[in-house]
Amino acid sequence: MNDAAPQPVLDCAHLVRRFGDRTAVDDVSLRIAPGETYGLLGPNGAGKTTAIRMVCGLLRPDAGTVRVAGLPVSTAAGPAKRLIGFVPQEVALYPDLSVRENLRFFGRLYRLPRRRLEARVAEVLDLIGLTARARDRVDSLSGGMRRRLNIGAGLVHAPTLLVLDEPTVGVDPQSRHAILESVTRFGEQGMAVLYTTHYMEEAERLCDRVGIIDRGRLIAEGTPRELVSLVAERDRVRLTAVGDLDAFARACRRFTRVEGAARGGDRDDVVEVVVKDARSLLPELLDLAHRQGVHVRSVEIDEPDLETVFLHLTGTALRE
Numbered sequence: 637m638n639d640a641a642p643q644p645v646l647d648c649a650h651l652v653r654r655f656g657d658r659t660a661v662d663d664v665s666l667r668i669a670p671g672e673t674y675g676l677l678g679p680n681g682a683g684k685t686t687a688i689r690m691v692c693g694l695l696r697p698d699a700g701t702v703r704v705a706g707l708p709v710s711t712a713a714g715p716a717k718r719l720i721g722f723v724p725q726e727v728a729l730y731p732d733l734s735v736r737e738n739l740r741f742f743g744r745l746y747r748l749p750r751r752r753l754e755a756r757v758a759e760v761l762d763l764i765g766l767t768a769r770a771r772d773r774v775d776s777l778s779g780g781m782r783r784r785l786n787i788g789a790g791l792v793h794a795p796t797l798l799v800l801d802e803p804t805v806g807v808d809p810q811s812r813h814a815i816l817e818s819v820t821r822f823g824e825q826g827m828a829v830l831y832t833t834h835y836m837e838e839a840e841r842l843c844d845r846v847g848i849i850d851r852g853r854l855i856a857e858g859t860p861r862e863l864v865s866l867v868a869e870r871d872r873v874r875l876t877a878v879g880d881l882d883a884f885a886r887a888c889r890r891f892t893r894v895e896g897a898a899r900g901g902d903r904d905d906v907v908e909v910v911v912k913d914a915r916s917l918l919p920e921l922l923d924l925a926h927r928q929g930v931h932v933r934s935v936e937i938d939e940p941d942l943e944t945v946f947l948h949l950t951g952t953a954l955r956e
């Protein structure tokens with residue numbers, strides 16, 4: 637890093653964590669600057685949760701270091717941990733306390749002085765869009781609202797680094813939208829955010845930079861635009877079809893010119909294929925479908941996106 641670059645909020649160097657003979661996180665290094673939202677994108681089991689538990693000092697690395705604002709993070713209590721707000725996947729709140737009382741409770745854990753605490757609780761209620769529900773007990777809230785309050789609990793002590801582990805899994809679309817809006821505002825307020833997800837459209841929308849993690853390794857990193865430019869020469873072919881589409885995707889991957897093929901993103905009846913020159917390969921793909929008894933209903937050739945990057949780098953889809 638040159639002298640002019642600001643000190644990173646988060647600096648992880650060569651993190652490794654093994655469970656038995658499985659290496660869950662394998663030599664991961666990443667930095668996050670002040671105000672930057674960084675998305676760690678990868679399929680289930682890629683190592684995202686393990687990586688961020690080490691970042692937050694909840695799990696000891698087998699090798700490597702974590703620093704927050706220059707301070708070393710360890711599993712023991714220390715000044716670095718006060719700078720981190722961690723929002724786990726599971727909701728950890730007191731159901732019989734009100735929304736406001738929950739936020740006060742988490743603020744007191746960090747020993748916020750009383751007046752500062754009240755002001756901060758009001759700010760956080762606004763940030764998570766729950767001011768109107770401040771007096772209601774947690775057990776009267778919808779699942780999506782609880783998730784938002786869970787995020788609020790990680791924010792009360794005004795952390796320098798906010799770490800969110802898949803905060804939108806299983807929430808309704810309205811709450812999902814509210815969560816994504818809030819995360820955008822955290823970045824605007826100068827907080828550094830580390831965000832894990834396996835939804836590539838979230839990473840594309842929210843994150844200044846994205847790291848793609850697969851089988852414990854960080855295999856690519858950059859702005860969404862930089863990552864998509866890695867596959868600028870490629871086409872993404874979407875085939876809408878009926879039949880054994882998993883077998884069809886596997887057979888597509890056997891073509892040497894096919895860089896990746898998988899059941900497609902949001903729909904069950906779609907296979908996506910990443911290929912350098914779709915037009916020249918299309919007749920062969922259609923012939924293959926015919927031989928496999930797969931009935932192709934429509935073919936589209938789309939612009940590449942982050943999912944295409946993932947298919948290109950790993951050969952399979954994010955969600956597999």
Ligand SMILES: Nc1ncnc2c1ncn2[C@@H]1O[C@H](COP(=O)(O)OP(=O)(O)OP(=O)(O)O)[C@@H](O)[C@H]1O
Pocket residue numbers: 655658659660678679680681682683684685686687834
């Ligand atoms: N405590 C543990 N003991 C043994 N293996 C573990 C443990 N925690 C994680 N693993 C393994 O390490 C690998 C990475 O898991 P991790 O939970 O970090 O992935 P992830 O990307 O967060 O996935 P998910 O989105 O499903 O949470 C997986 O193979 C998982 O089974």
